[in-house]
Amino acid sequence: MTDQVVAGTGRGVLQDVRRSGFCFSGGGRYAACLARRGHRLAPELWDLTGDGPRARTLRGSGGENPQTALVATDDGRVLLCRPDGGAHRLLLAVPSRDGDAPAEERLLATVGGPALRLIAGPAPGTAALAFEAGADRTTTVWRLSGRDEPPERIAELPVLVNGGIWLDGTGDRLALASGRAGTGGTVVLNLSRGVLTPLDGLAGDEHLLLAAPRPGVLLTAARRDGAYRLGVRRRGDEGPTAFPDRLNAIEGGVTPLALDPAGRRLALAVTRGARSHLLLHDLVEDACREVGLPAGVLYRRAHWGDAGLHLVHSTPDHPPGPITVLRPSRSRAARRLSRPRPARPPVRAYDGPAGDIEAVVYGDPDTARRVVLALHGGPESSWRLGFDPLFRRLAAAGIAVVAPNQRGSTGYGAAHRDAVRGAWGGPDLDDVLHLGRALSAARGPSLERPMLYGPSYGAYLALLAAAARPGLWARAAVVAPFLSGRRLHDDGPPEVRNLIDRLGGREEIDDDLGPRDLLRLAGRMRLPLLIVHGDRDPVIPVSHSRRLRDRLRESGHRDGAGLTYLEVAGAGHDPLSEAGGHLVLDRVVGFLSEGADRRRPPCDRHGPP
Structure with missing residues (x-):
């Protein structure tokens, strides 16, 4: 075996594709995912049997949505679980021999229940299992052979189960996570008998993560000495797990x-x-x-x-x-498919007020005709070195992107992550303003001031920066902003309220800027603004953007001039990546590409210029 890296190719792979829901077949010969190109969402099948992964899109009925689940089979077909009202349709997609022809879809069954999920199977005759969660908190298990035949009902379980780790290669014993009393959270489903038994040998607080079926090696996790630790044991051993x-x-x-x-x-x-x-x-x-x-x-x-x-x-x-x-080394052709390394480092370390700030960078922010400082959602999140269609579009339009992981971001240690606990819009805002001044100074007086972009918490932080130093920025585009931690706690969903409580998002900061409430600070935002919000956002109610829009109008912003408000019908929390997101993406890129005022303010003032 070699450390050779072989990347996927595939006919007609577009660079602005978004992929999600990856699943490998039980034997690892194929993989499948959902791929969105423009407005179209379709299954994508990856052949892993050759010198390098090869992709093809399965053109079918076009009825996919982000909730569609899929599993590749080891003979190159795709099983689909497609929500349909209150039920789920199980289908088999058979690729055509002619790569340009639509895939043939065959309906296997329609299954009720509020939820249905699929996991790949490891043996012939068990291409996948489907788990139907009942309203009475029971689970029905179905076996899908991967052929054009109805699924087989093989078990009725008295509890809800999650996960799925095969303990053998025959497709007979499957470990599952369960809340069943006395099992330590992990149970084994014997498919031939349709019964659940505890997984022997695990401590009460130990959870199974991975298994190697042939030798019976198990990887587990348990909390030891105040932290989660990875453990190793063999199935059947009577001794304790080694950490x-x-x-x-x-x-x-x-x-x-x-x-x-x-x-x-x-x-x-x-x-x-x-x-x-x-x-x-x-x-x-x-x-x-x-x-x-x-x-x-x-x-x-x-x-x-x-x-x-x-x-x-x-x-x-x-x-x-x-x-x-x-x-195993196969051919020189495989080596030629290896993904090249980027020509220049895609990250840059900037000096910050409390230490280095790492940023993902597209283009040259010092010389590009425009630059945007992009702030991630969260706050417990970060920008990572993955593919981002918006950033690529901006770079193609001549706009450099600096996407920093300021204080509050994950991946840089506990002190960096926890710096904003009880101080939303405090240390992280200081970092953003510091970066804005550094970018502006590096670009000199002949180039435009930096712009701002942010989704969710990043939108909130971007608007705080626009209010704190309005003369520092050329314009700002934000997606799904909230007004303040306090206001979001009042009307957000339970999981958001819990996050706000855990991170101290309702605590006020006593400084010159005062309480971080966008309604109070709206009058300071004297720059062109684009506000985007999905009208079905389940995380941040669209009412937050509507109230901000109304307050901005009261403070002198005129629609179509200083203020552009875009409410996306039917969209959720991320309207740029959902159905029709390519059109929203066009609006954001267009707004940030518009001509901005090239004149520099005489200084970085605290109030409106």
Whole structure:
């Protein structure tokens, strides 16, 4: 096996494609996902059997939506679970032999219930299992063969279950997560008998993460000494789980991906800053080494079989797609398919008021005709080195992008992440204003002032920056802003209120700017604004943007001149990536590409210029 990295190709792959819902077939011969190009969402099938992953779009009825679940089969078909009103339609999509012809769709069954999910199966005759969650908190399990035949009902479980980790290669024993009393959270479904039993050997607080079926090696997680630790054991062993020291001392955000077929090596995605690293840990030696990948992002989906380790990877220049590493050397052609490394580093460290601030950068912010400072949502989030259609579109339009991970971002340690606890719009706003001044100084008086962009919490932070230093910015485009932590706590959904409580989002900051309430600060925002909000946003009510729009009008903003308000009918929290999102993307890019005032203010004033 070699560390060769083979990236996906595929006929007609467009660079602005968005992909989600990746799933590998049970044997790892194929993968499937949903791909959106423009307004069209369709299944995409990836063939992993050749020298490099190859993609083809399955043109069918065009009835997909983001809730469609799918599983690839090992013979190159795709099983679809398509929501239809209060039911779910299970279909088999058979690709045509002629790559340009539509795929043939065959209805297998219509299943009721509020939720239905699929997991890939490991053996012939079990291409996938479907789990139907009942309103009475029971689960019906169906077997899908991958052929044109109805699913087989194989079990009625008295509890709701999640996850799904195969413990053998025959498709008979499947580990599931359950709240069933006395099981420690992990149970085993015996498909031949349709019964649940506890998974022997695990402690009461221990959870199964991965398994290598042939040798019976299990990877678990449990809380030990105040932190979650990864454990290793063999199925059937009577002794306690081992928690290797070096495995649990790896720095960064660690995500287990897959165990090799022999159960000796563990593939880990480790996030440090904006990028992912692929580490291979030898569980026998408790030793780790890194596999070189182009700077980018690794996703949770992976499959490690005899043909190699299949991962889902994205870079600023490539949408998410399968790559293959640790595969047997096949041909020189495979080497030619290796994804090239970017010509210039895609991240840059800026001096900040409390230490370095890492930023993902598109273009040259010092010389581009325009530059936008893009602020991520969250606050417990970060920009990463994955593909972003908006940033690519802006760079193509001659607009450089600086996307910083200011204080409050994840991936840089607890102190950096927790700096905004009880201080929303405090240390993070200081970082943003510092970066704005640094960008403006580096660009000199002949180039336009920086612009602002942000979604969700980033929208809130961008508007705070626009109010705090209105003379520093040329314009601002925001998506789904909220008015303040206090106001969002009053009318947000329970999960948002819980986050606000946990992070102290209702606490006020006592400084010259005063309470971080956008209604109070609207009169200071003397710059062109674009506000975008989906009218069905389940996270931040659209009423926040409507109230802000009305207050901006009262303070002198005129529609179509200083204020553009775009409420997207039928859209949720991320209208740029949902159906019709390409049109919203056009509006944002168009607004940020419009001519801005090239004149510089004499100084960076606290009030309106």
